[in-house]
Amino acid sequence: MQIRDLPYSDPGVPDARSGPRFLLWLGRNQLGGQLRSFSWGLLHFGSIAVLPYLVGIAVEAVVDRSGERLALAGALIVAFGIAVAVGDMMLHRTAVTNWITAAARVQQLLARKTALLGSALTRRVAAGEVVAVSTGDVEKIGWFVEALSRFAAAAFTVVLVTVGLVVYQPALGVVVAVGIPVLAVAVLPLLPRATRRADFQREKAGRATELASDTVAGLRVLRGIGGEELFLDRYRRASQEVRTAAVRSARMWATISAIQVLMPGLLLIAIVWHGIHLAREGRITIGELVTTYSAVMMLSYPLRHFEEIAMAYSFSRPSAKRAARVLSLERTTQPTGTSTSSATEPSAADSATPAGDLYDPATGLLAPAGRLTAVVCGDPDEAGRLAERLGGHPAFDGAADLPSVRLGDVPLDEVSLTTARTAVLVQDKDPVLLSGTLSALLDVPSSGAVSPDDALAAAQCSDVLDALAQASVDDDPMAAHLTERGRSLSGGQRQRLALARSLVTDPEALVLDEPTSAVDSHTEARVADGIRRLRQGRTTVVLTSSPLILDRAERVVFLDDGEVAAVGEHRELVHSEPRYRAVVTRETDDDRVAMDALSDLDIEETA
Numbered sequence: 276m277q278i279r280d281l282p283y284s285d286p287g288v289p290d291a292r293s294g295p296r297f298l299l300w301l302g303r304n305q306l307g308g309q310l311r312s313f314s315w316g317l318l319h320f321g322s323i324a325v326l327p328y329l330v331g332i333a334v335e336a337v338v339d340r341s342g343e344r345l346a347l348a349g350a351l352i353v354a355f356g357i358a359v360a361v362g363d364m365m366l367h368r369t370a371v372t373n374w375i376t377a378a379a380r381v382q383q384l385l386a387r388k389t390a391l392l393g394s395a396l397t398r399r400v401a402a403g404e405v406v407a408v409s410t411g412d413v414e415k416i417g418w419f420v421e422a423l424s425r426f427a428a429a430a431f432t433v434v435l436v437t438v439g440l441v442v443y444q445p446a447l448g449v450v451v452a453v454g455i456p457v458l459a460v461a462v463l464p465l466l467p468r469a470t471r472r473a474d475f476q477r478e479k480a481g482r483a484t485e486l487a488s489d490t491v492a493g494l495r496v497l498r499g500i501g502g503e504e505l506f507l508d509r510y511r512r513a514s515q516e517v518r519t520a521a522v523r524s525a526r527m528w529a530t531i532s533a534i535q536v537l538m539p540g541l542l543l544i545a546i547v548w549h550g551i552h553l554a555r556e557g558r559i560t561i562g563e564l565v566t567t568y569s570a571v572m573m574l575s576y577p578l579r580h581f582e583e584i585a586m587a588y589s590f591s592r593p594s595a596k597r598a599a600r601v602l603s604l605e606r607t608t609q610p611t612g613t614s615t616s617s618a619t620e621p622s623a624a625d626s627a628t629p630a631g632d633l634y635d636p637a638t639g640l641l642a643p644a645g646r647l648t649a650v651v652c653g654d655p656d657e658a659g660r661l662a663e664r665l666g667g668h669p670a671f672d673g674a675a676d677l678p679s680v681r682l683g684d685v686p687l688d689e690v691s692l693t694t695a696r697t698a699v700l701v702q703d704k705d706p707v708l709l710s711g712t713l714s715a716l717l718d719v720p721s722s723g724a725v726s727p728d729d730a731l732a733a734a735q736c737s738d739v740l741d742a743l744a745q746a747s748v749d750d751d752p753m754a755a756h757l758t759e760r761g762r763s764l765s766g767g768q769r770q771r772l773a774l775a776r777s778l779v780t781d782p783e784a785l786v787l788d789e790p791t792s793a794v795d796s797h798t799e800a801r802v803a804d805g806i807r808r809l810r811q812g813r814t815t816v817v818l819t820s821s822p823l824i825l826d827r828a829e830r831v832v833f834l835d836d837g838e839v840a841a842v843g844e845h846r847e848l849v850h851s852e853p854r855y856r857a858v859v860t861r862e863t864d865d866d867r868v869a870m871d872a873l874s875d876l877d878i879e880e881t882a
Contacts, residue, residue: 278375286383291603294596301420304380305373309424312369316428319362320577322355324436327573328443329355331566338561366425374421378413381598385409388602391692399604407481408601412594419584419591426584429577433459436570446553447546447567454542455574459581461538462531469527470589476520477593483513528586535582539575546571628698629690631683633784633814635664639839640832642784644683647807647815649828649845653835653858658818661834662703662788665816667695682784700782704789706773708761713743714753716772722781725809727753730778733805734771735798739764766793771802778806784814791821803827820859833858 290300302309329352336344385408389396396405437455441448487510550564633642638661642648652658663669665680667687679688687695697720708716717727731740742764743755761769770793777785787806791799803824806815817824825831825845833841833848833855841852848855 278372281376281379282383283380286380286387289384289599289602291599294592294594294599297595297599297602298416298419298591301377301380301416302423305377305420308369308373308376309420309427312366312373312424313428315362315365315369316425317362317431318358319366320428320432321435322358322362323573323576324432324439324570325355326352326359327566327569328439330569331562334565335560335562366428370421370425373424374417377420378417381413381416382409384602385413385598388604392604396601396604400601404481404485404597405601407477407484408594408597411480412597415587415591415594416598419587419595422580422584422587426580429580432577433574436574440567440570444559444563444567446558447550447563450546450549451542451567451571454545455578458535458538458542458578462534462582462585465527465531465534466585466589469524469531470592472520472524472527473589474593476517476524477590479513479517479520483510483517486510486513531582531585535579539571539578543568543571628694628783629682629685629687630698630783631685632681633665633699633816634681635661636678636681637664638834638837640665640834642814642816642832643830644814645812646829647810647817647827648830648832649825650816650818651820651825651831651833651855651858652818653854657834657837658788659704662701662786662818665784665786666699666701668692698782699784699786700777700780701786702773702777702788702790704792706770706776708757708764708769708772710757710759712754712756713772716757717776717779719776719780721779725779725781727775727779729809730775733778733802733809734775735801735805736768736771736775739768739772742768767795767798770794771798774802774806778809781813784816785810786816786818788818790817791819791824796823799823822859825859 287300287304290296329348333345333348333352336342336348392399433455437448437452439448440451486506546568547564550559550567553559554561554564630644632644634640640650640661650658650661652661660669664677667680667682667690669677679686681687682698687699690698714727717730731737740752743752743757744750746763747755757763757772761772764772770790774787774790777787790806791802794802799821800823803821804827806817806824807827817828819825822845828845831843831845831848832839833852835854841848841855843851845859849859850856
C-alpha cells in the first residue's frame with residue numbers, strides 16, 4: 276500500500292481484544308511495507324557495519340605500504356558510502372509510508388466505528404478520550420509501526436556484526452559478544468517505571484483535553500452564568516498537572532538516553548584497553564584493533580534504535596489500548612446474521628428501501644405513511660430514546676430486549692444500518708453542524724425531490740441567509756463559511772439549518788426530536804407550516820410538546836409511562852385528556868386542582 280492509494284477500500288476487521296493484539300494485527304496488515312523497510316534498513320545498517328572492516332584494510336594497507344590495497348579499500352568505502360545514503364533515504368521513505376498508512380488505517384477504523392455507533396459512542400466513551408484516540412493516539416500507534424522494521428534491521432545488523440567480530444578477531448570479539456547484550460538490556464529495568472510515568476502523563480493529558488472540550492462546548496452557558504474564571508482555574512490546574520507529569524516522564528527518558536550513551540562508551544574503553552595490551556603482545560595487528568574499535572563505535576548507532584523501539588512501544592501501548600477499547604464497542608442491536616464490520620453495508624436482501632407505516636411494538640406508536648404525526652411524551656428522556664428506536668438499531672442500554680420498530684412489514688433491526696438510516700432519518704435534540712460552507716452542509720445524500728432553497732425556505736432560514744451573506748466575500752450565503760458546530764450562529768439559527776439539512780435529504784420517514792425548541796413562537800408557527808407543506812405525502816414524526824406544532828399535526832399521539840395513552844387531534848386531547856393537557860400547557864398540580872374545582876363548580880351551577 277502506497278500513500279497515493281489511500282484511503283483503504285476496506286481497512287479490515289481489527290483484533291481489538293487488547294492493545295498489544297491490536298498492534299500485532301496492524302503489523303500483520305502492514306507486512307509488505309515492513310519487509311520493504313526491513314530490506315532497505317539492512318542495506319543501510321549493513322553498509323555502515325562494513326565500513327569499519329574497510330577502514331581496517333586501509334590502515335593495514337598504509338602500514339604495509341600497499342597502494343593497490345589502499346585504492347581498493349578507498350573505492351569500496353565510496354561504494355558502501357553511497358549504499359549507506361541510498362539505504363537511509365529509502366528506509367526513511369518506506370518507514371514513513373508505513374507510519375502514514377498505519378495511521379490512515381486506524382483513522383478509517385475509528386471513522387467506521389463512529390458511524391456505526393452514532394450517538395452511543397459519546398455515551399460510552401468520554402468526548403476527550405475520543406479526541407485523544409483520533410488525534411495523538413493515532414500518531415503514536417503509527418510511530419511504533421514505523422519504528423518496528425527499523426529496529427528489526429538494526430537488531431539483525433548488530434547480531435551479524437557481533438558474530439563477524441568473533442570470527443574476525445576472537446580475542447576482542449568475545450568482549451564485544453559479552454558487552455553488546457549487556458548494552459541492549461541495560462535499560463530494561465528502567466522501562467516499567469518510564470512506562471508508568473508516561474501512562475500517568477497521558478492520563479492527565481486526556482483529562483485536560485476532556486475538560487477543555489467540555490469548556491469550549493459550554494462556553495456560551497459559562498459566559499451567561501459568569502463561570503469562565505472557575506473553569507479557567509480548573510484547566511490551569513489540570514494543565515500544570517500535565518506539565519509536572521511530563522517533566523517527571525522526561526527525566527526518566529533522559530536517564531535512559533544517558534545510559535544508552537554511557538554504556539557504549541564504557542565498552543569502547545574496555546575494547547581499547549584490552550586491544551592495546553593484545554597489540555603490544557603481538558597477538559593482533561593495529562588494523563584489527565582499528566577495525567574492532569570502529570565496528571563497536573558504529574554499533575552505537577543501530578543500538579540507539581533499541582531505545583527508540585522501547586519508547587515507541589511504551590507510548591503506543593496505552594494508545595493502542597484506548598483505540599482497541601473504542602473499536603471493541605458494539606451496538607446493542609445489529610442486523611441478524613451480520614457481522615459488526617458489515618453491519619453498515621446494505622446487502623442484496625435489503626437493497627430496496629422499505630416503506631409504509633412506521634410502527635413501534637414496544638409503545639404501540641403508529642405513524643401512518645404519508646402523514647404528519649406529532650408525539651407527546653410525559654418524560655423528555657423517553658422522547659429521546661423513542662426517536663433513536665424509530666431510526667432502527669438503537670444503541671442505549673436495554674434496547675436489544677425490545678421488539679424492533681417496523682417500517683411497513685420490514686423490521687428495521689434486521690436490515691443493514693445504512694438501509695435503516697436511508698429509510699428513516701432521525702434528527703436528535705442537539706444536531707451538529709460541521710464546519711464548512713453552507714453549500715457543503717446541504718450537500719447530503721438525498722432523493723433529489725427537495726432543493727436546498729425549498730428546504731431553507733421551509734425551515735424559515737431567511738435571517739440566517741442574510742447574516743451569512745454579510746459575512747461572505749461575494750455576498751453569496753451558500754459560499755459563506757460556518758464555524759465548527761455553527762458557534763457563530765444563535766441556537767435557533769443552528770436548529771433551523773439542521774432542520775433544512777434534514778428536509779433536503781427527503782427520507783421515506785423523517786423523525787424530528789424537538790426541532791423548534793430554541794425558536795421563538797412566531798417563527799415556530801411558520802416552521803411548522805413549512806414542514807407540513809414540504810413533507811406533504813411523506814411520513815413525518817415530530818416529538819414535541821409545542822402547541823403550535825401539535826395544532827398543525829394531522830395526528831397526535833400521547834405517550835405516558837412508555838405506552839400510547841391517547842390518540843387524536845391536539846384540541847380534542849387538550850379537553851379530553853388531563854395528562855396530555857398537563858404536559859402541553861405546563862400545568863402544575865395546583866393548576867390541575869383549580870381546574871377540577873372549576874369544572875365541579877360549573878357542573879353544580881348547571882344542575
